[in-house]
Structure formats: C-alpha cells, structure tokens
Amino acid sequence: xxxxxxxxxxxxxxxxxxxxxxxxxxxxxxxxxxxxxxxxxxxxxxxxxxxxxxxxxxxxxxxxxxxxxxxxxxxxxxxxxxxxxxxxxxxxxxxxxxxxxxx
Amino acid sequence: xxxxxxxxxxxxxxxxxxxxxxxxxxxxxxxxxxxxxxxxxxxxxxxxxxxxxxxxxxxxxxxxxxxxxxxxxxxxxxxxxxxxxxxxxxxxxxxxxxxxxx
Numbered sequence: 001x002x003x004x005x006x007x008x009x010x011x012x013x014x015x016x017x018x019x020x021x022x023x024x025x026x027x028x029x030x031x032x033x034x035x036x037x038x039x040x041x042x043x044x045x046x047x048x049x050x051x052x053x054x055x056x057x058x059x060x061x062x063x064x065x066x067x068x069x070x071x072x073x074x075x076x077x078x079x080x081x082x083x084x085x086x087x088x089x090x091x092x093x094x095x096x097x098x099x100x101x102x103x
Numbered sequence: 104x105x106x107x108x109x110x111x112x113x114x115x116x117x118x119x120x121x122x123x124x125x126x127x128x129x130x131x132x133x134x135x136x137x138x139x140x141x142x143x144x145x146x147x148x149x150x151x152x153x154x155x156x157x158x159x160x161x162x163x164x165x166x167x168x169x170x171x172x173x174x175x176x177x178x179x180x181x182x183x184x185x186x187x188x189x190x191x192x193x194x195x196x197x198x199x200x201x202x203x204x205x
Contacts, residue, residue, distance in 0.1 A: 005131045006123065013132030013175060051153035055126035 007058045008065040030071040037074060040082075048081055056081050108164055108193070114140045115199040116168060118191065126154035129195045136175060137199050138168040141188055149192070164193040 005011070026034075040047045056077035060068075064076060082088040110116060118133045128150055144167055148159030172185035 006127065010131050012130050049153055051126060051148075051150040051159075052156070054150075055154035058126060 008060075008062040009058045026071075033071045033074050033078070037078060040078070047085060047087060048078075052081065053077060106164065108143050108166075110140045110143075110166060110193070110196065110198070112140050112142055116140060116196045117199045118168075119195050119197050121195065124151050127151055127195075129191055130189070132175065133170065133189060133191070136170060137201075138170040138189075141167040141169040144190055147192075165190055166193065166196065167191075168196070 005014075037048070037053065039045060041049060041053065057065075057073050059080075060073060060076055065073065068076065079088075079093060083090055083093070115137060116139070117137050118129065118135060120134045121127075121129075144165040146162035147165055149157075149163045150159070153159040167188050168191050170187045170189065171183075172187065173183040175187060176182035176185075
C-alpha cells in the first residue's frame with residue numbers, strides 16, 4: 001500500500017511479487033455468494049447497492065482484507081451489510097451456522 | 104437537468120487531491136497526476152454518496168481520462184510506454200493550465 005492509499009484495496013502502482021493470472025474454476029460456494037449478492041441488489045429487491053457493497057468490502061480492515069480471498073471478502077461484506085440493514089441479526093447467522101455444523 | 108460537461112475530449116486535466124472520502128472510485132496513485140480527457144462517459148448517481156446511504160442525486164458527470172505510464176510509474180521502465188485509462192468523476196478533476204504557458 002502506498003502512503004497515500006485510501007485503504008487495503010487501493011493497491012495500484014505499488015510493487016508486488018508476480019501476480020498469478022491463471023484462471024481457475026469457481027467453487028460452488030463462490031457461485032452461490034455471487035448469486036446472493038445479485039439477488040440482494042437487483043431492481044426487484046434493491047436491498048444493497050453496488051457502492052455500499054464496495055464500501056463494505058473496503059471497510060473490512062487491512063487484516064481481514066488481506067487474509068481473505070475475493071469471495072470470502074464478499075461473504076464478510078454481505079454479512080456486515082445484512083446485519084447493518086436489520087435484514088438478518090448476528091444471532092440468526094450464528095444459530096444457522098451452528099445448525100449447519102451440527103448436521 | 105444535468106450541468107454541461109466542464110471538459111472536452113483532449114483537454115488536459117489534473118486529478119485533484121481531495122480529503123479522504125469514506126468511499127471513492129478515484130485510486131490514490133492518480134492523486135495529483137496529469138492526464139488527458141479521452142471521452143465523456145455520461146451522468147451517474149454519485150457513488151461517494153450512494154455508498155453512505157444518500158440518494159446520489161443530483162447526477163454527476165464522468166469522464167474517461169488517459170494517463171501515460173511515464174507520469175504514473177517511475178519504478179519500472181517497462182511501464183513507461185503503457186497507457187492507463189481510468190473513469191473519473193468531474194469533481195475530482197481540475198483543468199491543467201501548466202501546458203498553456205509553453
């Protein structure tokens with residue numbers, strides 16, 4: 001990150017190791033997260049707009065941002081937005097995760 | 104009703120160094136850099152306001168701005184011949200008068 005960078009996402013122009021540009025197939029969960037974002041942001045529902053979604057991703061914090069891959073960031077940002085907007089509660093998410101882990 | 108575009112294709116501009124916004128589409132590596140208007144892209148809801156729960160109106164004007172690698176990247180000679188085009192909103196741009204003097 002350059003000294004004037006806006007956040008951990010603002011990487012352009014900084015030196016890095018070579019970037020792996022090899023395409024890979026997306027995992028099913030990644031496609032699902034993509035679909036969930038699209039459903040939440042479509043004209044019919046409009047729960048989330050692209051600008052607040054980008055802002056939520058940029059606001060994860062440097063550590064969370066750098067330690068998670070693309071769709072992991074999407075997942076965390078969606079979770080934060082859904083809680084902020086009172087669409088889901090933290091408790092509901094925790095309970096659902098527990099339920100799935102117990103299966 | 105939208106304002107008329109302040110800049111035309113070919114105009115020389117400098118990216119302004121505005122105080123930090125919660126969210127912006129203008130990356131830091133362009134702050135203070137000179138570029139050339141490549142095209143006018145239209146009027147859009149203000150993403151800096153839409154990101155923080157505001158309406159995004161009135162619409163703001165967007166341009167595609169061309170930057171030369173030689174002014175952006177001093178660290179790598181291979182980048183100097185590259186051209187970078189970035190879409191930037193009008194309030195981030197100011198006219199570059201430094202060329203008028205020469």
